[in-house]
Amino acid sequence: MARLNFGGVEETVVTREEFTLDKAREVLKNETIAVIGYGVQGPGQGLNLRDNGFNVIVGQRQGKTFEKAVNDGWVPGETLFSIEEACKRGTIIMCLLSDAAVMSQWPVIKPHLTEGKALYFSHGFAITWADRTGVVPPENIDVIMVAPKGSGASVRSLFLKGRGINSSFAVYQDYTGHALDRTLALGIGIGSGYLFETTFKREAVSDLTGERGSLMGAIQGLFLAQYEVLREHGHTPSEAFNETVEELSQSLMPLIAAKGMDWMYANCSTTAQRGALDWMMPFHDAIKPVVERLYQSVESGHEAQVSIDSNSADDYRDRLNEELRQMRESEIWRTGETVRTLRPENAK
Numbered sequence: 001m002a003r004l005n006f007g008g009v010e011e012t013v014v015t016r017e018e019f020t021l022d023k024a025r026e027v028l029k030n031e032t033i034a035v036i037g038y039g040v041q042g043p044g045q046g047l048n049l050r051d052n053g054f055n056v057i058v059g060q061r062q063g064k065t066f067e068k069a070v071n072d073g074w075v076p077g078e079t080l081f082s083i084e085e086a087c088k089r090g091t092i093i094m095c096l097l098s099d100a101a102v103m104s105q106w107p108v109i110k111p112h113l114t115e116g117k118a119l120y121f122s123h124g125f126a127i128t129w130a131d132r133t134g135v136v137p138p139e140n141i142d143v144i145m146v147a148p149k150g151s152g153a154s155v156r157s158l159f160l161k162g163r164g165i166n167s168s169f170a171v172y173q174d175y176t177g178h179a180l181d182r183t184l185a186l187g188i189g190i191g192s193g194y195l196f197e198t199t200f201k202r203e204a205v206s207d208l209t210g211e212r213g214s215l216m217g218a219i220q221g222l223f224l225a226q227y228e229v230l231r232e233h234g235h236t237p238s239e240a241f242n243e244t245v246e247e248l249s250q251s252l253m254p255l256i257a258a259k260g261m262d263w264m265y266a267n268c269s270t271t272a273q274r275g276a277l278d279w280m281m282p283f284h285d286a287i288k289p290v291v292e293r294l295y296q297s298v299e300s301g302h303e304a305q306v307s308i309d310s311n312s313a314d315d316y317r318d319r320l321n322e323e324l325r326q327m328r329e330s331e332i333w334r335t336g337e338t339v340r341t342l343r344p345e346n347a348k
Contacts, residue, residue, distance in 0.1 A: 169198065
């Protein structure tokens with residue numbers, strides 16, 4: 001592991017050059033990796049590990065997701081099993097179920113966590129708030145985590161492009177003395193660009209804060225507020241959407257991703273530069289107290305409990321679909337649907 005400087009602060013990171021794929025294969029050569037759950041992270045991580053030559057099986061309940069696994073080449077009775085059977089066969093149990101499903105399936109998983117096995121997560125939620133989830137692993141196993149910083153679809157698509165997605169890693173419990181090697185080997189095996197060290201709690205708190213903040217919640221709130229103000233002052237839907245969403249996602253975000261915010265600023269007009277710099281701090285000052293309130297809500301466990309209560313409700317899926325329908329059918333995103341059809345790559 002190497003110590004690298006990030007903005008003046010040193011962090012421990014692991015790269016593919018340092019911990020090679022060949023080394024990962026050697027570490028895991030006698031392991032059977034059981035991917036439990038084939039919903040969001042399961043397909044990307046499982047397929048990447050399989051493509052990289054590891055011994056992988058999948059555990060999934062019957063239904064549409066089981067059929068998806070079959071369509072991806074997992075063979076029932078050979079590499080595709082029930083959750084219980086996969087847990088029996090696996091020496092590394094990759095628990096990639098949703099947080100709510102981890103809780104409901106824990107009584108099925110736990111009896112098969114026999115001495116020396118490893119229990120793997122890609123999110124610190126279940127362990128961090130074990131008092132709420134009931135997920136308390138036995139003491140005679142390794143408990144480890146690799147958390148890709150992106151969706152399962154991105155884990156797979158970036159792997160296929162030869163890039164990989166950055167991931168955090170943590171060891172919660174090292175019973176065998178080999179937990180760290182197992183963790184890093186799995187991180188390299190799923191195609192991580194590089195791995196940075198964290199803890200289960202830090203990952204869980206930062207992840208929930210990010211999802212509710214700049215990654216999803218805050219960005220939708222900002223989009224909607226600006227779109228509404230423009231529309232209320234007489235701007236057309238197309239103009240409001242392009243100035244709020246389209247220019248950001250299609251033009252400016254690629255510049256930020258390539259070389260940073262200052263590079264994006266430098267490649268905009270002087271008028272845009274001046275206005276952005278002048279208004280940056282008023283937005284910061286207005287938003288930071290909200291982010292702090294959000295962080296405290298996450299760290300206290302309140303957000304975890306809200307998630308548990310909501311996801312455990314019988315009508316959860318129906319209510320979620322209704323909320324997403326309302327978003328989809330709102331003017332801003334109906335406008336977005338039309339705008340996307342007009343992009344050159346989609347135009348007929």
